[in-house]
Amino acid sequence: MSGGRNRRAFFIMDNTQVAAALEAVGNLLDLVGENSFKVRAYQTAARTIEGLDRNVALLIREGKLQEVQGVGEGLARKIEELVATGRMIYLEDLKKKVPIGLLDVMRIPFCGPKKTRVLWQELGIVDLEGLKRACAEGKVAALKGFGDKSQAKLVDGMNFVASHAGRFRLDQVIPVARILLDYVAHHHDVARASYAGSMRRWKDTVGDADILASSSDPEHVIDHFSKANGVRTVLGMGPTKCSVQLDSGLQVDLRVVKDDEYAAALLYFTGSKEHNVLLRARAQKMGLSINEYGVLKGDDRIKVASEEEIYKLLGLSYVPPEMREARGEIEAAEQGQLPQLVERKDLVGVFHVHSTWTDGTAAIADMAEKTRSQGFKYMGLSDHSKAAAYAGGMNEERLSQQLKEVDSLNSRWTDFRILKGLECDILPDGNLDMTPESLAQLDFVIGSVHSRFDMSEQEMTDRVCKSLNNKYLHVLGHPTGRLLLHRDGYKIDLERVLQEARRCGKSIELNANPNRLDLDSVHVKRARDLGIPISVGPDAHSTQGLEDIEYGVATARRGWLTAKDVLNTRTADDALAVLRG
DNA sequence: GCCGTTTTCGGCCCGACTGTTTTCAGTCG
Numbered sequence: 059m060s061g062g063r064n065r066r067a068f069f070i071m072d073n074t075q076v077a078a079a080l081e082a083v084g085n086l087l088d089l090v091g092e093n094s095f096k097v098r099a100y101q102t103a104a105r106t107i108e109g110l111d112r113n114v115a116l117l118i119r120e121g122k123l124q125e126v127q128g129v130g131e132g133l134a135r136k137i138e139e140l141v142a143t144g145r146m147i148y149l150e151d152l153k154k155k156v157p158i159g160l161l162d163v164m165r166i167p168f169c170g171p172k173k174t175r176v177l178w179q180e181l182g183i184v185d186l187e188g189l190k191r192a193c194a195e196g197k198v199a200a201l202k203g204f205g206d207k208s209q210a211k212l213v214d215g216m217n218f219v220a221s222h223a224g225r226f227r228l229d230q231v232i233p234v235a236r237i238l239l240d241y242v243a244h245h246h247d248v249a250r251a252s253y254a255g256s257m258r259r260w261k262d263t264v265g266d267a268d269i270l271a272s273s274s275d276p277e278h279v280i281d282h283f284s285k286a287n288g289v290r291t292v293l294g295m296g297p298t299k300c301s302v303q304l305d306s307g308l309q310v311d312l313r314v315v316k317d318d319e320y321a322a323a324l325l326y327f328t329g330s331k332e333h334n335v336l337l338r339a340r341a342q343k344m345g346l347s348i349n350e351y352g353v354l355k356g357d358d359r360i361k362v363a364s365e366e367e368i369y370k371l372l373g374l375s376y377v378p379p380e381m382r383e384a385r386g387e388i389e390a391a392e393q394g395q396l397p398q399l400v401e402r403k404d405l406v407g408v409f410h411v412h413s414t415w416t417d418g419t420a421a422i423a424d425m426a427e428k429t430r431s432q433g434f435k436y437m438g439l440s441d442h443s444k445a446a447a448y449a450g451g452m453n454e455e456r457l458s459q460q461l462k463e464v465d466s467l468n469s470r471w472t473d474f475r476i477l478k479g480l481e482c483d484i485l486p487d488g489n490l491d492m493t494p495e496s497l498a499q500l501d502f503v504i505g506s507v508h509s510r511f512d513m514s515e516q517e518m519t520d521r522v523c524k525s526l527n528n529k530y531l532h533v534l535g536h537p538t539g540r541l542l543l544h545r546d547g548y549k550i551d552l553e554r555v556l557q558e559a560r561r562c563g564k565s566i567e568l569n570a571n572p573n574r575l576d577l578d579s580v581h582v583k584r585a586r587d588l589g590i591p592i593s594v595g596p597d598a599h600s601t602q603g604l605e606d607i608e609y610g611v612a613t614a615r616r617g618w619l620t621a622k623d624v625l626n627t628r629t630a631d632d633a634l635a636v637l638r639g
Numbered sequence: 640g641c642c643g644t645t646t647t648c649g650g651c652c653c654g655a656c657t658g659t660t661t662t663c664a665g666t667c668g
Contacts, residue, residue: 093640094651095640095641095650095651096640096641097640098640098641098651099640099641099651100640102641103640103641127641127642128640128641128642129641130640130641130642131640131641132640132641133640133641167666167667168657168665168666168667169666170665170666170667171665171666172664172665172666173665173666202659203658203659203660203664203665204658204659205658205659205660207657207658207659208657208658208659211657211658417652445654446668447652447653447654447655447668448652448653448654448667448668449652449668450652450653508668509654509655509656509667509668510655510656511667511668512656512657
């Protein structure tokens with residue numbers, strides 16, 4: 059029982075949840091028109107805490123909470139209250155004053171706190187439903203400060219939000235699912251347990267989380283699961299299946315089967331549906347049939363202990379879950395041509411790391427130590443250039459100062475190295491945001507688009523292609539600019555960009571930040587087919603952010619990448635040699 | 640609300656763009 063208590067404690071004190079509460083306070087304060095610096099204090103603290111690699115509860119116990127940058131007396135008191143009691147009275151009072159549905163309204167692109175406030179106070183709008191109605195009646199366009207275009211933008215924004223409703227990013231799902239899987243797997247009646255569904259395939263966003271377990275006593279296991287910590291509602295519960303909704307709104311489904319059904323069930327529930335359809339068609343041709351309970355030959359059940367055995371029965375080599383998308387993996391498996399997918403342990407170093415010199419929350423030294431502790435041999439530091447003013451981008455002078463710090467840090471280690479880099483803005487005209495002299499002193503340059511997202515496809519593609527011809531640019535960063543569930547990428551002809559990258563001998567980034575996962579796996583595979591080296595980079599803004607690399611590795615695997623396709627499986631010298639062509 | 644001191648309160652990241660205005664507020668990155 060004490061194990062359960064610990065788990066509960068851990069669940070409540072999760073840094074993500076503390077951050078979410080602070081973020082909510084910040085947004086609600088923004089809506090009531092509080093001092094914007096106070097608002098920012100909550101928001102930056104939320105961001106910092108989310109990025110900590112130590113648990114807040116632990117920091118409290120050690121009396122070190124106020125050592126966290128941006129957490130003073132006031133915030134510390136509120137955080138301690140939240141961790142100790144699971145509640146923050148200040149937040150609950152705010153929620154009484156401000157309709158909570160307005161936070162959804164504020165998530166619409168181009169609808170910030172000021173506009174939301176006007177909608178609320180002038181039209182009495184308290185949620186998305188009300189806003190939808192007011193737009194339909196033309197009431198929003200008539201408001202002072204709004205107009206036809208503003209109203210149309212809001213409608214577009216609402217449609218975007220609605221089309222992604224009920225979906226979650228991997229980082230919103232995996233950490234929670236890990237705890238739940240652990241909880242289920244350690245039940246004494248459970249023989250085997252695993253993730254299933256799109257989460258097991260590491261799809262970039264998922265609708266729900268699926269867990270499969272085998273047991274001789276399913277009802278016991280299901281009862282245990284329904285009582286897991288963090289469960290808000292039990293949506294459905296039967297003898298073999300239980301669906302629950304967590305406090306975050308995420309739905310988690312548990313299926314429990316007999317152990318001799320486990321392999322077929324795991325295959326079935328992992329999907330994708332399209333992959334399974336192909337498998338079943340293949341089975342049929344071989345006189346077999348596959349369903350979620352097993353493999354049948356006529357009326358006889360064939361004993362299968364693992365997914366591997368099922369693939370073998372079908373004359374296929376084992377297809378890793380990340381590849382099960384009906385993108386040619388069956389044919390490849392038939393011919394024994396499946397790639398040996400890259401793994402986390404193949405990575406030797408990482409490119410694309412930020413620090414407090416711009417918009418990161420940790421010092422270069424801390425980021426480096428963390429990177430080193432993860433077993434990497436080098437860290438490609440790449441803070442922002444000056445055009446990224448919102449991020450505190452560096453001009454040439456500050457960059458030079460930063461490089462001096464890197465030099466002095468590098469004398470610390472013999473087995474580790476910080477590479478000097480920059481995430482340099484690709485300006486609207488396709489030029490880079492720093493002088494050639496400044497760029498020339500760097501080991502590598504990532505070029506990224508951070509402005510003028512509204513260009514036509516032709517203009518944006520020209521812009522990026524021009525930058526690829528710049529000899530100082532080595533890696534194209536987050537090539538589409540998408541933010542998952544928040545914003546589509548800018549319009550760009552990726553095929554032309556990839557062709558140009560190949561022609562210029564440039565590398566493409568697979569940005570591992572779970573908000574981005576940019577490029578997506580389809581284009582990652584295309585880049586690989588073109589022979590373009592791919593840098594799997596964490597785009598880390600905190601020490602915690604360095605762990606996002608696993609999302610990138612998963613996406614790389616979804617894009618069929620082997621170790622040799624990935625730039626940072628090479629030693630620092632070899633990787634830099636590739637970048638220099 | 641935090642921070643850094645000039646120990647008691649003032650400053651806190653900013654430039655571009657958009658749609659609305661008729662000189663600018665709001666949003667974004």
